[in-house]
Amino acid sequence: TSATAISFGDMNGDGLLDLAVGTARSPVEVFLNQGVSCKKVDVNEGWNLVGVPVSAVSMAVAALFPNANSAAFSYANGYQQVTQMENGKGYWLRFASPDSVQICGTGVTPLTVNLAAGWNLITVFGSQVQVSSIVSSPPGIINSSFFGYGNGYTTPSVLLPGKGYWVRASQQGTLILSGKK
Numbered sequence: 182t183s184a185t186a187i188s189f190g191d192m193n194g195d196g197l198l199d200l201a202v203g204t205a206r207s208p209v210e211v212f213l214n215q216g217v218s219c220k221k222v223d224v225n226e227g228w229n230l231v232g233v234p235v236s237a238v239s240m241a242v243a244a245l246f247p248n249a250n251s252a253a254f255s256y257a258n259g260y261q262q263v264t265q266m267e268n269g270k271g272y273w274l275r276f277a278s279p280d281s282v283q284i285c286g287t288g289v290t291p292l293t294v295n296l297a298a299g300w301n302l303i304t305v306f307g308s309q310v311q312v313s314s315i316v317s318s319p320p321g322i323i324n325s326s327f328f329g330y331g332n333g334y335t336t337p338s339v340l341l342p343g344k345g346y347w348v349r350a351s352q353q354g355t356l357i358l359s360g361k362k
Contacts, residue, residue, distance in 0.1 A: 219285040222343030224276050230330040230345030232271045232304020235286035240266045242274070245284055251275035256302040269294040271302035271345025284343065292358040296322070296350040303348060303356065305340045310358050312338050318355045325349035 220234040224246075233245060242253040242264055254260045254273040266272060268289045289306040296303070296317070317323050328347040329335045340346055348356075 216287050217285055219283050220342050222282045224280050226278050228273055228275050230271050231274050232345045233266050233268055234306045234342030236289050237284055237286035246274055248280050249274045250277045268306055271304045294356040296354050298352045300349050302345055304345050305358055306342050310340045316357045322350045322352050322354045324351045
């Protein structure tokens with residue numbers, strides 16, 4: 182008989198845990214993080230609007246943005262300090278210097294973001310989203326532009342994963358990021 186060997190470790194240098202299974206008589210099979218993707222999030226020195234572009238194993242602020250030099254703040258009728266982030270929500274976070282953060286995890290589905298009446302701090306996930314393709318349910322509840330932040334406010338035509346954006350809704354509802362109802 183042949184013993185089966187199981188190994189864990191970062192076998193391909195991507196910083197993620199891999200699993201290898203094999204025997205002395207057969208080739209080793211390696212299963213490399215099936216369904217896992219990594220997204221790069223660039224941040225500026227100072228305050229940034231950020232979000233989590235994938236469903237990460239740990240959603241702790243300290244694990245996702247280890248070089249941040251402030252607490253993270255979400256918004257729901259006022260600012261709240263948080264230690265855990267959620268997909269679909271945007272956050273204020275400060276950095277002492279520009280940084281590029283790699284966040285790895287699985288895709289987020291469905292491609293929707295819940296909105297409260299009033300101002301919302303949101304993010305998109307997976308891939309960039311054209312503002313013109315975003316629809317709401319119920320229809321017509323978005324009553325502002327989308328506002329990003331990069332050393333001042335911007336009104337982007339494309340929303341980027343990992344970045345946060347302000348948007349105002351006339352009532353509670355949902356943003357549908359795929360552009361389909």
